[in-house]
Amino acid sequence: MSQISLKDVTKRYGTLTTVDRVSLDIGQGEFVAFLGPSGCGKTTTLRMIAGLTLASEGSVCFGARDVTDLPPYLRNAGLVFQGYALFPHMSVAQNVAFGLEMRKVGGAEAQRRVIEALALVKLDHLADRLPKQLSGGQQQRVALARAIVYEPEVLLLDEPLSALDAKLRHEVRADLRRLQSKLGLTTIFVTHDQDEALSVADRIVVMSAGKVEQVGTPREIYQRPASRFVAEFIGMTNIFAGGVEPGGHFRTAGGESFAIPAGTRRDGISAFAVRPEQIVLRRAAAEDGADAGCLPATVEDIVYRGALTELVVRTASGMPLIVQRQNSDLPQADEPRPGDAVIASWPSGSTMLF
Numbered sequence: 001m002s003q004i005s006l007k008d009v010t011k012r013y014g015t016l017t018t019v020d021r022v023s024l025d026i027g028q029g030e031f032v033a034f035l036g037p038s039g040c041g042k043t044t045t046l047r048m049i050a051g052l053t054l055a056s057e058g059s060v061c062f063g064a065r066d067v068t069d070l071p072p073y074l075r076n077a078g079l080v081f082q083g084y085a086l087f088p089h090m091s092v093a094q095n096v097a098f099g100l101e102m103r104k105v106g107g108a109e110a111q112r113r114v115i116e117a118l119a120l121v122k123l124d125h126l127a128d129r130l131p132k133q134l135s136g137g138q139q140q141r142v143a144l145a146r147a148i149v150y151e152p153e154v155l156l157l158d159e160p161l162s163a164l165d166a167k168l169r170h171e172v173r174a175d176l177r178r179l180q181s182k183l184g185l186t187t188i189f190v191t192h193d194q195d196e197a198l199s200v201a202d203r204i205v206v207m208s209a210g211k212v213e214q215v216g217t218p219r220e221i222y223q224r225p226a227s228r229f230v231a232e233f234i235g236m237t238n239i240f241a242g243g244v245e246p247g248g249h250f251r252t253a254g255g256e257s258f259a260i261p262a263g264t265r266r267d268g269i270s271a272f273a274v275r276p277e278q279i280v281l282r283r284a285a286a287e288d289g290a291d292a293g294c295l296p297a298t299v300e301d302i303v304y305r306g307a308l309t310e311l312v313v314r315t316a317s318g319m320p321l322i323v324q325r326q327n328s329d330l331p332q333a334d335e336p337r338p339g340d341a342v343i344a345s346w347p348s349g350s351t352m353l354f
């Protein structure tokens with residue numbers, strides 16, 4: 001049985017539908033990320049799971065228990081929400097103990113569990129500090145300890161790392177992932193950051209305009225996006241408008257023709273996409289024709305980005321194409337330069353059609 005089960009969960013504000021018939025099953029111990037642009041309904045969906053907002057329609061179940069109409073404290077979910085700040089006048093230990101007191105756990109038992117929760121987030125040595133005496137990352141960890149101290153069935157986190165700088169975000173999210181799998185906590189993690197979702201989640205739920213666009217593993221979402229929206233939202237993508245010709249090639253609006261994998265669906269296709277890291281550039285030679293999948297282009301821009309180099313090349317029809325190359329090799333004598341004529345190609349199996 002799923003640990004969390006949503007059936008047609010919908011939220012309306014007057015005539016505005018902000019979450020539209022979201023259905024989803026999350027397994028015991030699974031780590032799921034809700035990912036999507038700002039305003040797509042991630043927080044609202046999570047709030048309905050937490051009980052902070054009531055669904056207009058549909059149902060929310062935790063295991064066999066229908067919690068749709070229960071208040072948050074009867075759902076047994078650990079919450080880290082924006083605006084759920086630490087109490088500034090209470091020590092770290094008191095902040096963490098608060099959830100236990102609400103659940104009538106006190107005395108030595110409460111003390112033991114507070115220390116245990118703080119040890120899990122590696123903050124037991126700071127139990128007596130006030131929140132303002134902690135760094136941002138430490139405060140986020142206290143919020144996490146406060147959410148897990150009463151051993152919730154599920155952990156619901158709304159952009160819990162957004163206030164942290166990049167390095168700290170990396171650290172805390174690794175800690176979070178370790179903690180989550182150690183405790184086997186069923187977790188939903190809301191983020192608008194695709195890197196974060198790809199790196200922590202077992203499965204990603206991509207949302208757009210109140211609806212679920214795709215549910216899948218990070219690999220599935222990245223390699224087999226179900227829609228153009230997902231392809232463009234997750235990672236960088238070169239997209240060409242056009243259509244499939246009777247001969248089985250994709251012809252762009254600008255007239256380029258690309259091979260497509262055998263056996264792909266052909267009707268209703270209006271866009272062709274290829275990821276920047278799939279594209280290989282070689283120097284154009286006199287004998288190069290306009291072979292399908294081999295695209296003559298001119299190097300326009302080269303941007304060094306540390307681990308990789310990004311090149312912008314422009315096709316004969318004027319389409320820009322972004323190409324990424326890993327910077328693991330030593331610099332080579334025939335590095336492309338702006339103005340060079342090149343041939344871009346890619347494995348036809350790496351292409352995506354929408």
Ligand SMILES: Nc1ncnc2c1ncn2[C@@H]1O[C@H](COP(=O)(O)OP(=O)(O)O)[C@@H](O)[C@H]1O
Pocket residue numbers: 013018036037038039040041042043044045
């Ligand atoms: N209390 C509310 N009343 C009216 N509209 C709301 C309310 N809360 C959220 N919304 C709207 O619902 C949509 C989804 O919001 P939200 O769930 O916060 O998105 P996300 O977390 O994905 O950024 C937004 O358009 C937002 O303006």
Ligand SMILES: [Mg+2]
Pocket residue numbers: 042043044
């Ligand atoms: Mg939000």
